[in-house]
Amino acid sequence: MEDLAHDPHAVVSSDEDLLILVNEDDEELGAADKASCHDNDGVLHRAFSILIFNSNGELLLQKRSAEKRLWGDFWSNSCCSHPRKGETMEYASHRRLWEELGLRAELTFLYKFKYQAIFGDAGAEHELCWVYIGVSDDPPSTNAHEISEWRYVSKASLDHELETEPQNFTPWFKLEWDEIHRTHGATFNEVLTAKR
Numbered sequence: 737m738e739d740l741a742h743d744p745h746a747v748v749s750s751d752e753d754l755l756i757l758v759n760e761d762d763e764e765l766g767a768a769d770k771a772s773c774h775d776n777d778g779v780l781h782r783a784f785s786i787l788i789f790n791s792n793g794e795l796l797l798q799k800r801s802a803e804k805r806l807w808g809d810f811w812s813n814s815c816c817s818h819p820r821k822g823e824t825m826e827y828a829s830h831r832r833l834w835e836e837l838g839l840r841a842e843l844t845f846l847y848k849f850k851y852q853a854i855f856g857d858a859g860a861e862h863e864l865c866w867v868y869i870g871v872s873d874d875p876p877s878t879n880a881h882e883i884s885e886w887r888y889v890s891k892a893s894l895d896h897e898l899e900t901e902p903q904n905f906t907p908w909f910k911l912e913w914d915e916i917h918r919t920h921g922a923t924f925n926e927v928l929t930a931k932r
Contacts, residue, residue, distance in 0.1 A: 778862025838877030841870035
């Protein structure tokens with residue numbers, strides 16, 4: 737992966753990608769294509785979410801491209817996707833961070849959670865999601881097919897937005913943001929302090 741050039745116009749995901757099916761204990765059950773995993777109420781599969789902060793503690797938010805099948809044009813965490821069949825979570829998370837944002841960062845695992853969210857008739861997310869945080873002050877180079885806008889936001893500003901305009905954000909990000917600061921604040925502070 738170190739030798740891959742970052743191409744902000746490359747197509748980096750496909751409905752034919754084979755995702756890892758799991759049970760509620762995150763034990764692998766097989767694989768299915770991405771489209772099938774998101775049809776109807778969704779099939780439980782492994783996923784990850786990454787939250788990248790700068791050294792001032794501001795979070796990098798992305799607005800999902802309008803091309804996205806689910807929650808296009810919604811604001812969300814810095815990067816999220818799925819490991820493909822045969823990929824480790826470590827490899828997949830760093831691959832996707834590079835593909836979507838052109839960033840490399842040390843990632844710290846925080847926790848896993850299961851959620852299900854239905855997006856009208858378009859389908860659903862049903863994921864066993866691993867959550868990571870990292871720190872980078874490098875400027876992002878966003879993938880045009882995945883991200884339409886990006887910005888850094890302080891905790892106070894984001895808390896205000898989530899309280900007053902929650903409909904602008906993806907459901908998984910709202911769950912993660914609450915959990916990180918309610919349960920994993922000490923780890924967050926350690927990671928941020930170590931990078932200053």
